[in-house]
Amino acid sequence: MITIVTAPPFLCVQDLGWQGYRASGLPPGGAMDRYALSQGNILVGNLPNAAGLEWALGSGSIRFEERSRFAVTGAVAECALNNTPVAAGQAYAAEAGDVLTVGRLLIGRFLYLAFRGGVDVPQVLGARATYLRAGFGGFHGRRLRGGDWVRFLPSDASGAAPGFQIPAELRLGYEDTTLRAVEGPQRRLFDDAVSQEFLEATFVVAAASDRMGYRLDGPAIRPRQTATLPSEPACPGAVQIPDDGSPIVLMMDGPTVGGYPKIAVVISADLPKLAQCTPGRTIRFRLVGLEDAQKIYRRQAVQLHTLRQLTQP
């Protein structure tokens, strides 16, 4: 069990989200940076989809009420266990009474805390993710506040030995913000010159970016004619072009369907990098073929598998 001593403005329980409810309009949800949460879980001996805490927008602290193992992944902040610095991507042991403080986030936007066993909140529709928009899942469907406490699920997995660090080659850097994308289903509604401009342009992540979608400022990208399409399914990573020409990249809590043309879709493996872009960061898109995208997807899965093997005694 941990107690939230001081909560940052944004703190909620997330796992890897829902599967099988899109036809009811429920998006996948779950961690914005799935790779980081998965890595944290592996470090503490959990399955990648165990629930952890998604932390953003500021500093705060938690207190361990029992002995545990934990890891901090994703966004980089100055963290300390009592007064000893805590490194990102490393396995730690904590004793009852230890206080973990997380400072201002220095690089990235979402930091993850993984605990051995995973956070024990009731499963809703098979997941422990928080869907803040409708107020269900996670911890009573809401953000965590100071004074809240959560338990862990029992676990006898050992995970990585305290001190184990994720090797550099298995870490995802957040410095490179060129996002690989495949052609979107409505790419043909855009002139070749416009598509080219989309790929050459630099976009700025706008302030109006959240778990539903990231809005991008940059050159207006317009289809040949403003086409209202019959609404059709979308997915995280889909780059929608609304009438004003400012792209919106759908994220984990984004709508399951949309009527705006999708010029491109960011590949799954690069969604964590986008998720970690704070407002004001610049991004670019680079087109890759579908087969390459799926190869990269498999490579990322292999990286998690490799980490799992490295952490097992």
Add this chain to the structure above:
Amino acid sequence: MTIDLPWFAPLGDSAITATFGTEISAELSERIRQAADRLRRANLPTVQDLVPAYTTLTVYYDPLHIGFAELAGRLRPLLDAPVLPDALSTWREVRIPVRYDGPDLNEVARLSGLSPFEVVERHSSRWYRVYLLGFVPGFAYLGDLDPRLVLPRRGAPRKVVPAGSVAIAGAQTGVYPLNTPGGWHLIGRTNTVLFDPELSEPALLRVGDRVRFDAVDA
């Protein structure tokens, strides 16, 4: 030139969209719904989720286990089947009680040249088909609206539309399951719950269901 329908296109690296046509119609919707049902029953292990829409059916999969071309090859025989008579299929009839006191009722009446009473009459006197769920959990796009009630969306969307609002826009009508922003015309309210995460089938409505609104006293 004829295009072989449905035709398949990738939606990112983990989904495939089958397009069955370009014009919205109840017939096309029914064909897609039946294809989705067949696919659900086939229970392909690689398929994680599927969403029938107006003119498309999207299948979500894990590229760890199968690639686009192979999946498309497996889907084609399942999707390409004759449409059963509607009577044989498994839609449900759902009635939703509505208090027709929405803030836009008078405006809708004025724009459509009808009295508010006639707007209510026309909205509540037909069965609507569920074409699609999405936007937010449980939101169903219902059609087709009485042609006299077809209006463009409001010029300025509301920042918050209260949950339970019954609304119209274009040839569609629907109920907002949550407090969300929205640009549709609000003509009434209901207490019917459209999405309940505690249920194993959380959405009240499924594509193909028939919905009727019953006017009740405010």
